[in-house]
Amino acid sequence: MKTIFAESVEGRRAPGLALPVDDDAPRAVQMLPEALLRKSAPRLPQCSELDVVRHFTNLSKLNYSVDANFYPLGSCTMKYNPKFTEYVASLPGFARMHPLLAQLSGELAQGALQCLYDAEQWLCEVTGMKAFTFQPMAGANGEYTGVKLIAAYHKARGRKRTKMLIPDSAHGTNPASAVLAGFEIVNVPSRDGMVDPAALEEALAKYPDQVAGLMMTNPNTLGLLELHLPRIVEVLRREDALLYYDGANMNAILGKMRVGDVGFDVVHLNVHKTLGTPHGGGGPGCGPVGVGERLLPFLPAPRVRKAEDGSYALDYDLPQSIGHIGPFYGSFGVVLKALAYMMRLGAEGLTRAAEFASLNANYLRKKLEGVLDVPFDRICAHEFVASAPEGLRALDIAKALLDRGFHAPTVYFPLIVHECLMAEPTETESKQTLDAYIEALREIVALGKSDPQQLLDAPVKMPVRRLDETAAARHMILTEDMA
Numbered sequence: 001m002k003t004i005f006a007e008s009v010e011g012r013r014a015p016g017l018a019l020p021v022d023d024d025a026p027r028a029v030q031m032l033p034e035a036l037l038r039k040s041a042p043r044l045p046q047c048s049e050l051d052v053v054r055h056f057t058n059l060s061k062l063n064y065s066v067d068a069n070f071y072p073l074g075s076c077t078m079k080y081n082p083k084f085t086e087y088v089a090s091l092p093g094f095a096r097m098h099p100l101l102a103q104l105s106g107e108l109a110q111g112a113l114q115c116l117y118d119a120e121q122w123l124c125e126v127t128g129m130k131a132f133t134f135q136p137m138a139g140a141n142g143e144y145t146g147v148k149l150i151a152a153y154h155k156a157r158g159r160k161r162t163k164m165l166i167p168d169s170a171h172g173t174n175p176a177s178a179v180l181a182g183f184e185i186v187n188v189p190s191r192d193g194m195v196d197p198a199a200l201e202e203a204l205a206k207y208p209d210q211v212a213g214l215m216m217t218n219p220n221t222l223g224l225l226e227l228h229l230p231r232i233v234e235v236l237r238r239e240d241a242l243l244y245y246d247g248a249n250m251n252a253i254l255g256k257m258r259v260g261d262v263g264f265d266v267v268h269l270n271v272h273k274t275l276g277t278p279h280g281g282g283g284p285g286c287g288p289v290g291v292g293e294r295l296l297p298f299l300p301a302p303r304v305r306k307a308e309d310g311s312y313a314l315d316y317d318l319p320q321s322i323g324h325i326g327p328f329y330g331s332f333g334v335v336l337k338a339l340a341y342m343m344r345l346g347a348e349g350l351t352r353a354a355e356f357a358s359l360n361a362n363y364l365r366k367k368l369e370g371v372l373d374v375p376f377d378r379i380c381a382h383e384f385v386a387s388a389p390e391g392l393r394a395l396d397i398a399k400a401l402l403d404r405g406f407h408a409p410t411v412y413f414p415l416i417v418h419e420c421l422m423a424e425p426t427e428t429e430s431k432q433t434l435d436a437y438i439e440a441l442r443e444i445v446a447l448g449k450s451d452p453q454q455l456l457d458a459p460v461k462m463p464v465r466r467l468d469e470t471a472a473a474r475h476m477i478l479t480e481d482m483a
Contacts, residue, residue, distance in 0.1 A: 001062070001463060004055050008045035014052060062463050064407045066278075070433050072364075074383045074410035074422025075171065075221055077251045077273035079357075079429075084344065085276050085337035094336055099328040103302075106313045113312035116304045116329065119339040120288075126342075126350070127267055128260025129290030133300045134335050135326035139248060142268025142287025143177035143215075145300065148322050149266055149291060150213045150242045151181055152298040156320060161212035161241075165203055167195045169221045169414050171246050183212060190416065193222045193376045197231045204239055213242035213265075219252050219381035221414045221422070223361065233263030242266065242294075247287075250274045251426070252358055252382035255351025265292045276341030277334045286334035300325045356427035357382040360434060364425055367438045371445055375417055383424035385417050392448045394419040396455040397441070400448075403461045404440040 071078040102109035120132045136142040154161040164183035166174050168190055175185045189199050204211055214236060218226045236243055245259045245267035251274045259267050271277060272285040301321040302314035358381050365384045372386035388394045398408030409423035425434055448455045
């Protein structure tokens with residue numbers, strides 16, 4: 001496909017898309033300092049409006065997306081998002097509201113504040129937590145916020161806890177978030193795909209009075225439910241170390257387990273994964289953080305409060321707060337979509353979503369026995385891990401799937417599984433789609449054994465064929481040569 005510059009024809013114009021110049025420029029441009037103004041016009045392609053529309057429409061057809069393709073990306077819950085939530089978020093009273101209105105005049109933003117308050121109540125009910133903040137802008141930002149809350153808890157008690165325990169099956173952003181919050185990472189090894197309580201106790205004994213908490217996910221990144229959770233909670237409570245829940249896999253336990261009820265002290269949720277808002281493409285995301293009783297005083301300010309007369313206001317009087325985490329009050333439009341999704345499905349619908357997500361994952365797992373190697377051959381939750389058969393590489397299988405209209409599952413993560421392929425089908429995919437995916441994998445594996453070069457050449461039907469990914473990462477070309 002040609003670039004938009006290759007489509008350019010001297011003298012062709014699109015009046016409806018023309019940039020304003022001179023006195024017609026928007027007031028914002030007129031107010032820019034002289035030093036920031038261009039000294040010459042930008043070099044732009046000369047195209048008609050029809051050229052532009054067709055070019056970008058055709059570009060969009062080259063993308064993989066949940067609306068167009070099956071996207072079994074493990075640990076990321078890339079499920080179809082219903083369009084009614086987009087309608088709710090685009091209602092004029094929400095979409096046209098200035099993002100600072102609630103902070104400047106709560107009286108004029110009562111509807112928005114009520115939505116934030118109601119969404120918090122829903123999430124508290126779903127998770128068993130006491131309160132939530134919606135300020136974090138994505139999952140990793142939520143992780144960072146949660147870990148900062150743990151640090152504030154220990155600091156308020158006059159302790160200097162410098163270590164954060166993280167299982168070897170944790171999500172990749174967990175260690176980074178903990179380091180950013182000032183902690184040193186201590187790895188906790190797995191046994192049979194789960195956190196090893198003996199290894200946990202060993203780590204606590206090795207660093208007495210230094211461990212602030214443990215970051216974990218249940219089900220974990222292998223798609224397995226942690227069977228030793230009661231013992232883990234007991235061990236941490238003895239040291240007054242806190243338990244953090246990474247909510248990336250929340251789609252597996254909606255309506256089945258409330259993390260606050262089983263001993264977790266703080267949780268972040270990826271509502272842009274779990275609760276009906278688009279995920280990917282750079283955002284926007286939303287990673288609300290919920291806390292139990294012990295961490296309530298440290299939540300980011302402000303918080304939405306409901307008065308006895310039924311009105312809503314932002315409360316800044318939080319002397320022990322860790323401060324402001326995100327701009328405005330987080331990704332408000334994403335919160336609206338999540339609230340609409342929860343209200344539409346209700347408790348029964350959310351529970352059914354988790355049940356179908358787990359059913360689909362176990363269907364895939366069983367059907368792929370004998371096709372892929374399944375290192376943990378037991379009932380999984382919403383996702384599972386497999387290994388490429390001996391002699392084949394996960395990367396080659398992933399590339400061959402692209403040629404067959406499927407996005408690849410996650411590859412080479414978690415690192416503790418050899419030639420790992422981690423798949424999460426989600427609850428929104430049909431049996432027919434899953435069967436087509438299974439058949440594609442059967443064909444690819446058979447091809448890899450009979451004619452391995454075809455897998456090494458894949459993809460052959462995509463706009464760009466196999467890249468040298470190392471070279472592409474080290475020598476990125478981000479600009480078009482217009483000379």
